[in-house]
Amino acid sequence: MDWFWFTSSDYWLSRLVFQRALAGVYLVAFLCAALQFRALIGERGMLPVPQYVGRIPFRMAPSVFHWHYSDRFFAGCAWAGAALSAAMIAGAGDAVPLAVSMLMWAVLWALYLSIVNVGQTWYGFGWETLLLETGFLAVFLGNEDTAPPVLILFLLRWLLFRVEFGAGLIKLRGDPCWRDLTCLYYHHETQPMPGPLSWFFHHLPTPLHRVEAAANHVTQLVVPVLLFTPQPVASVAAGLIIVTQLWLVLSGNFSWLNWITIVLALSAVDGSLFVESPAMPAPPLWYGILVIAVTALVVVLSRHPARNLVSRHQAMNRSFDPLHLVNTYGAFGTVGRIRHEIVIEGTDEESVHAGTVWREYEFKGKPGDVRRLPRQYAPYHLRLDWLMWFAALSPAYAYSWFGSFVERLLEGDRDTLRLLRHNPFPDDPPVWLRARLYRYRFTTWPELRSTGAWWHRTYVREFLPPSRLS
Incomplete structure (x- = not known):
């Protein structure tokens, strides 16, 4: 069977950087879970997991902790996830056969899904589901045994588009200060957790705050569309998203939201623009069939997030299935003044x-x-x-x-x-x-x-x- 249309070795470098960076985000997420869970959701925590799984059925929140929970078991899962993440950063996924590499990524996803689905209020943030959705797609991105599949690369761009475009639309439909370009008069001061440079960002000249707001609209409403254009335009669009996210990294503390968005943007960069692409083997038949099946599943599940994007009552950061496979995103539709x-x-x-x-x-x-x-x-x-x-x-x-x-x-x-x-x-x-x-x-x-x-x-x-x- 001819698979020339199915893969593109031009993205081998992008895949390598994407996978290492994603494993780094996974590592941070598992460390957060391991170091904080006892007080938050442990057996004697503020919202204990045993009580939660006792009233929520498995089908509504799939998790290994429905079968067994103890603080020691949770800690073991979190530290195992951290160790596996570190191994993937070191390149373990490329040192094993394709099927084993996919299994390793699937284990990371399943472990973190199990944590998020019992995390309750403490895990009700958009970047949790964003990590899960990205991690699910990463399972099917392959390793050095095959060139990156074009369909999965497209799905990663579709995810990045929803993250950025959804955030842009929620702002236009939300607080009037986004439309009159005054939201940044307040945002650096009233954001959830200011960073060491937030005081200085807040005291930037007023005209520059208006430029910040206008640039945000361009980056979130215009640039994401360019992700689906031919190269090198798509790479330039991804680069603009990365620069904007780094600006946000400097201006405040938004957990790994900015970093996972940067990771997604890296997958859209054509690595052949920087280094010559090596010849890579064609994918095995079973892998190609699996990728096509996963693509069809994501397309079907995308109907709810796509409908949400065009809805007047657009929701922010919502999952439409208990596995968090395809979600909707958005941030700061309203900006506090005080x-x-x-x-x-x-x-x-x-x-x-x-x-x-x-x-x-x-x-x-x-x-x-x-x-x-x-x-x-x-x-x-x-x-x-x-x-x-x-x-x-x-x-x-x-x-x-x-x-x-x-x-x-x-x-x-x-x-x-x-x-x-x-x-x-x-x-x-x-x-x-x-x-x-x-x-x-x-x-x-x-x-x-x-x-x-x-x-x-x-x-x-x-x-x-x-x-x-x-």
């Missing part, structure tokens, strides 16, 4: 009175101490810090977990305290705990010079009154 932060304080005094001395807990990533410059954590994902940002937007986001979080602080739970930067009660847990809502804003240049503070905060109201264990 930043609120929840500050948690405790006291070891037996009674609360006007003179009570309260000591403040510090989080690793989210703003707290006004004199502390925000740190760079992405692509590592601080799940608790992100949920605290959502809780500050509305208590409804904290309904399922915040009470359990407070209880564990009052108990001095070690796994929970490991999620924090500073525990003001290193010897014994506090007797009372309270949470207060503050408005945060970046200081001005004169304020920074005179006070050394990157933030200015103003008390707004009580979020949680003084509470203690019963």
